[in-house]
């Protein structure tokens with residue numbers, strides 16, 4: 001059974017505290033929006049899809065016992081609190097996209113005279129809860145599409161791994177812990193394994209928060225997948241000697257031109273992959289794609305506290321007094337990206353906007 005980062009039933013929400021993993025496995029109760037904002041901001045829950053789902057469900061558990069006199073008061077609460085939740089972490093777009101969708105729903109229901117305030121609340125709860133199932137089914141589709149694309153690329157290129165199984169590299173954590181389940185980039189790895197086409201997966205440590213060493217490694221060991229941890233500084237050496245067939249990473253925000261913000265260190269892996277001729281894939285659900293911004297220059301990069309660099313847990317590792325720069329994400333230019341793997345297919349960055357507009361009939 002895969003790990004469960006989010007436990008929800010109507011009126012009750014718990015998240016697996018990712019600050020304590022892999023040493024302690026403990027669930028934290030999220031009683032409402034204040035708790036939701038805090039667990040996202042402190043990174044007790046993290047990963048773009050999980051941030052959005054926990055944020056929206058924190059509002060669902062808050063609203064569940066409340067009684068609203070009017071649809072207008074319910075709508076105001078939904079809009080105000082969702083916009084507040086968007087401010088917990090700025091780079092990932094999923095929370096913003098989900099908030100906008102739910103606010104639109106609340107506005108439509110407010111205008112519809114045939115719907116009572118109680119029905120409006122039920123419809124809002126149903127829409128929020130549907131995010132859990134949808135995320136898992138999207139991830140399964142991403143896994144299948146990504147595995148197919150990687151195997152096809154390897155077959156087209158010929159060479160040692162032409163018939164698979166393949167060796168892949170991933171960065172940060174994009175698995176069950178970062179989503180409602182299955183994972184995005186890690187879903188691709190999982191699907192390769194289900195096809196018996198995964199020879200080995202390498203995961204980076206992902207300094208400074210160590211999502212790779214603490215979380216991805218934990219998931220890979222849990223799933224008994226053939227995996228090896230490498231330090232972030234080892235990627236070039238790894239490509240030189242280990243015959244890696246592809247890189248697959250997640251995304252926090254993909255701009256309309258395909259530029260992709262993801263965990264700090266992603267950009268340098270893409271540069272090194274280009275040098276070695278290794279295809280570089282981004283796995284992202286449509287909820288991570290921001291067609292409102294033309295390029296990655298418009299993405300706000302979250303800068304995290306120095307302490308995440310200077311300390312590991314309570315232990316100081318950096319010289320006291322040194323200045324720190326700690327951006328949590330970087331932007332990989334579209335030119336370095338082979339394909340963007342979505343639940344609807346794999347798109348070249350230059351085709352992304354047109355393909356999605358076609359899908360959404362914009």
Ligand SMILES: CSC[C@@H](O)[C@@H](O)C(=O)COP(=O)(O)O
Nearest residue numbers: 046047048172174178250251263
């Ligand atoms: C499916 S998770 C995709 C991204 O959110 C992931 O790659 C990442 O960068 C996570 O960053 P984090 O700071 O741990 O929230």
